[in-house]
Amino acid sequence: MTSVANGPDTTGAELRRMHGFLSAFTRRQAERTVEIPGGFAALNDTYALSRADNQVLVDGPTDPEALPERVEEVLAHLPHRAVNVLDPVTAEACAGPLARAGYTRTAVVLMLHTGPLPELGGAREVDLPALRGPLAESWRRFLPGVGDEVVHALVERRVVRRRGAADVRFLASHDEWGEVASWADLYMDPAVGVAQIEDLVTAESHLGQGHAGVVLDTALRTAADAGCTTRFLTAFADDWPRRWYERRGFVSVGSVDCFERE
Structure with missing residues (x-):
């Protein structure tokens, strides 16, 4: 994976800022949240069919073996299950327990803009x-x-x-x-x-x-x-x-x- 040219320390700091923003955004747009160890469920009952609006976000240390059952408890009322894990080490630890519980895994890349700033585009x-x-x-x-x-x-x-x-x-x-x-x-x-x-x-x-x-x-x-x-x-x-x-x-x-x- 490509890293920014100004060094790993800067990359890590930027990544933490992005993670913090994603976590805060998910909390703020939810109609209600339910806390679990290492994260929370962000729920929007008005849009229950939307996975992005009804998910568990893991943004801290958690027990990987206990995670599937905890997700089941907070998302039991929904026809789907969605879990997003911010930290790659935590995600790797959770991958096995979630796979055994029937989950599939995909990766979404976080991309930081480091190029020249464009002029105002016209939109x-x-x-x-x-x-x-x-x-x-x-x-x-x-x-x-x-x-x-x-x-x-x-x-x-x-x-x-x-x-x-x-x-x-x-x-x-x-x-x-x-x-x-x-x-x-x-x-x-x-x-x-x-x-x-x-x-x-x-x-x-x-x-x-x-x-x-x-x-x-x-x-x-x-x-x-x-x-x-x-x-x-x-x-x-x-x-x-x-x-x-x-x-x-x-x-x-x-x-x-x-x-x-x-």
Whole structure:
């Protein structure tokens, strides 16, 4: 895994800032939380079909053997199980017990922006109503065959992200006719100097036209102007967007291990 050029100490400090931001964001956007040893369950009963909004986050030392049973207790009311582990050593220790309990494991890479700051990209802030149509279309593309109820939940759950950070913005690039072509979330906490860019998506009809770059550049510049010196995003370890982000000045500094079970 690539590390930032200014050394392992800086990399570790940046990674701890990202972990802290992710943990705080997850807590703040939840309708309710349930504490467990080494972490907590973040629950949003309004969007019970959303795994991202109903999960266990392990952000401290825990008992790996006891974790599956503890997850079962706090997520028993849900049709799914989702556990995210921030520390790689803890994740490795939990992998065996969770696998025996039927969980599959994937890695999400944490990518820190270390490249030159772009000029303001040209995207603009929008509200959820402007994104409902494009979001629904994209979810049907990514999850073919899912029902309308699931798509509705995945679209509307964006409402709770407003409370996840001190400053949450939805950014979008538009085509020449004013249609939303690409969009992303920007979560900022200027008090701690950290910003996360999340869910950068381009409508299928606008792929390859540069709109994603416009949104990304705008998010980076906006975060920098707000005083956020740590600017990061997440990407699936084995998916192509990771390489695209690398070409735009991002480097991998760590990962979050995601364990899921139906």
